[in-house]
Amino acid sequence: MRGMGEYQLEVNGDTQPVSAPDHWTLLEVLRYRLGLTGSKQGCDKGDCGACTVLVDGKPVLACLTLARASEGRAITTIEGLMPAHLRAGGTGADPLQQAFDRCGALQCGFCQPGMILSARALLDRCPQPSREDMRDALSGNLCRCTGYTQIFEAIESAVAEKLQLQPKLRSWEAQRAAKESTR
Amino acid sequence: MLRLPKFELCTPTTVAEAVALLAESPDAMIVAGGTDLVPNMKHELFTPSRVVSLAQVRELRGICRNADGSLAIGAMTSLAEVAASELVRAQAPALAQACSLVAGPQLRTMGTLGGNVLLDTRCQWYNQTYFWREALGFCMKKDGEVCHVVKGGKNCVAAASNDSAPPLMTLGATLEFASPRGRRAIAIDDFWVADGIFNKKVERDEVLVSIQVPKAPAGHRGAYGKLRDRGSIDFPLLGVAVRLDLDAQGAVEHADVVVTALAAQPKRITKLDAILRGQRPGTPEFEAAVAEAAALAHKQCKPLPNIPGDADYRRDMVPVYVKRTLLAASRGEGPVHHV
Ligand SMILES: Cc1cc2nc3c(=O)[nH]c(=O)nc-3n(C[C@H](O)[C@H](O)[C@H](O)COP(=O)(O)OP(=O)(O)OC[C@H]3O[C@@H](n4cnc5c(N)ncnc54)[C@H](O)[C@@H]3O)c2cc1C
Ligand code: SF4
Numbered sequence: 257m258r259g260m261g262e263y264q265l266e267v268n269g270d271t272q273p274v275s276a277p278d279h280w281t282l283l284e285v286l287r288y289r290l291g292l293t294g295s296k297q298g299c300d301k302g303d304c305g306a307c308t309v310l311v312d313g314k315p316v317l318a319c320l321t322l323a324r325a326s327e328g329r330a331i332t333t334i335e336g337l338m339p340a341h342l343r344a345g346g347t348g349a350d351p352l353q354q355a356f357d358r359c360g361a362l363q364c365g366f367c368q369p370g371m372i373l374s375a376r377a378l379l380d381r382c383p384q385p386s387r388e389d390m391r392d393a394l395s396g397n398l399c400r401c402t403g404y405t406q407i408f409e410a411i412e413s414a415v416a417e418k419l420q421l422q423p424k425l426r427s428w429e430a431q432r433a434a435k436e437s438t439r
Numbered sequence: 440m441l442r443l444p445k446f447e448l449c450t451p452t453t454v455a456e457a458v459a460l461l462a463e464s465p466d467a468m469i470v471a472g473g474t475d476l477v478p479n480m481k482h483e484l485f486t487p488s489r490v491v492s493l494a495q496v497r498e499l500r501g502i503c504r505n506a507d508g509s510l511a512i513g514a515m516t517s518l519a520e521v522a523a524s525e526l527v528r529a530q531a532p533a534l535a536q537a538c539s540l541v542a543g544p545q546l547r548t549m550g551t552l553g554g555n556v557l558l559d560t561r562c563q564w565y566n567q568t569y570f571w572r573e574a575l576g577f578c579m580k581k582d583g584e585v586c587h588v589v590k591g592g593k594n595c596v597a598a599a600s601n602d603s604a605p606p607l608m609t610l611g612a613t614l615e616f617a618s619p620r621g622r623r624a625i626a627i628d629d630f631w632v633a634d635g636i637f638n639k640k641v642e643r644d645e646v647l648v649s650i651q652v653p654k655a656p657a658g659h660r661g662a663y664g665k666l667r668d669r670g671s672i673d674f675p676l677l678g679v680a681v682r683l684d685l686d687a688q689g690a691v692e693h694a695d696v697v698v699t700a701l702a703a704q705p706k707r708i709t710k711l712d713a714i715l716r717g718q719r720p721g722t723p724e725f726e727a728a729v730a731e732a733a734a735l736a737h738k739q740c741k742p743l744p745n746i747p748g749d750a751d752y753r754r755d756m757v758p759v760y761v762k763r764t765l766l767a768a769s770r771g772e773g774p775v776h777h778v
């Protein structure tokens with residue numbers, strides 16, 4: 257049928273058959289055909305980054321990607337991080353997911369899948385990023401709740417854990433330490 | 440949730456195939472990275488029955504240096520690649536800087552240089568959902584007859600908003616197109632028309648193949664300045680590209696400034712070369728000439744209330760950004776932006 261596509265998408269390491277109209281975005285196919293609702297539908301027009309997925313390891317916006325034009329590319333969604341970590345011999349969720357949890361880097365959580373994927377791509381190409389690198393890498397992911405500080409701290413915490421560095425004090429820990437030292 | 444209107448998607452793998460697919464269907468449109476066309480289709484500004492994706496056309500990707508030292512940038516090269524390319528950064532710094540300031544990282548990975556050159560003009564009455572446009576009353580760029588920006592106006596004045604256009608103009612770039620009639624090249628300076636409805640000289644069945652950037656002289660300096668409220672979301676409220684070519688003694692041999700996000704086409708500041716020529720960066724005379732050039736730009740640039748951002752404020756920022764970007768270029772620095 258014209259305008260209807262039968263094709264394959266490689267999502268989280270598995271090749272999946274897809275049958276969807278040509279005008280569906282990758283976000284719609286992920287959420288409403290493949291049941292992968294981790295990628296969030298926010299603005300649906302490229303502003304917010306909630307729909308961020310990795311295509312060949314790079315963050316892109318699924319809400320502006322035509323699904324069928326992604327044939328032959330490796331797509332990673334938030335659902336794929338833990339299985340990939342386990343396959344690589346790790347335990348539990350991806351260390352970044354654990355660090356976001358540990359550091360309280362979310363409130364409502366809507367931005368989190370996109371944030372974590374942008375952060376994952378950053379750490380894969382730059383294992384010890386500066387705050388400036390993080391700010392740049394996450395600049396296309398908006399968060400209406402946290403004020404970003406805990407998000408940067410979570411990435412720093414994951415880096416410290418991986419490289420076995422002394423983790424930096426978090427903002428509130430630093431404030432408390434300063435207060436205590438003047439007491 | 441914003442759904443796309445229905446269309447048939449074609450995914451050719453060669454330019455020849457893409458040209459044929461376009462020619463076959465009278466209302467077909469090309470999609471490159473989709474970061475302009477997809478939101479516009481979601482807003483029902485375009486409803487083509489066929490969309491031809493260039494995503495699989497490998498011959499359109501990449502940057503290379505021609506035998507004469509000029510650069511050939513494939514239309515499908517991503518903005519991120521252009522911004523990071525050592526060749527572009529060395530030979531065309533203003534272009535690399537402009538591409539590095541487009542939107543956020545995801546959009547620079549998806550968006551292409553070709554798509555950026557061919558970006559639709561923008562207006563706050565136009566880049567809205569169908570529901571919003573209908574509620575407000577349509578305008579002549581789409582579905583209606585009047586202009587909400589210039590009351591009683593006969594022409595659409597939606598703003599040229601592509602960050603790559605000003606630097607490509609200062610660099611004297613050429614655009615190469617393929618169509619059923621063969622290949623043609625056009626200088627980017629001659630490419631624009633003062634019509635916000637469609638501000639480019641390109642036919643519907645033409646595929647932009649490459650952007651050619653001539654070799655700049657050894658003393659070439661370039662920089663880009665961009666005013667915006669929010670780094671990753673906003674299109675330019677003002678874009679300023681600067682070119683300064685210095686001679687062997689370090690004095691300005693040629694100066695060029697092109698400003699965008701004012702009206703339907705980017706604007707070259709005239710009579711500016713004469714002010715800066717012969718001045719040596721770092722001297723008080725150069726600084727005075729820069730101030731004079733900035734005042735000249737202020738006189739020549741009159742932003743319209745077409746895009747967000749107060750038009751008077753955008754006008755006040757013209758001399759500020761022209762001055763800062765000229766100084767940055769003279770020092771081999773840039774880009775200039777505050778968010
Ligand atoms: C939130 C957001 C912020 C943005 N901010 C900016 C900004 O600050 N500055 C800026 O300049 N842009 C901005 N953009 C727009 C866009 O991301 C870029 O301009 C990008 O470079 C467009 O390229 P594309 O490949 O995605 O174009 P597409 O959307 O694929 O195409 C754009 C137009 O060009 C045509 N076209 C594309 N390639 C060809 C070709 N090879 N031959 C013939 N026709 C072609 C298409 O038919 C379409 O009409 C923003 C977009 C969003 C969503
Ligand atoms: S400038 Fe006028 S005609 Fe053009 S898009 Fe804006 S309101 Fe519509």
Ligand code: FES
Nearest residue numbers: 298299300305319
């Ligand atoms: S949902 Fe894709 S950017 Fe907001």
Ligand code: FES
Nearest residue numbers: 363365399400401
């Ligand atoms: S936690 Fe709510 S948007 Fe980020």
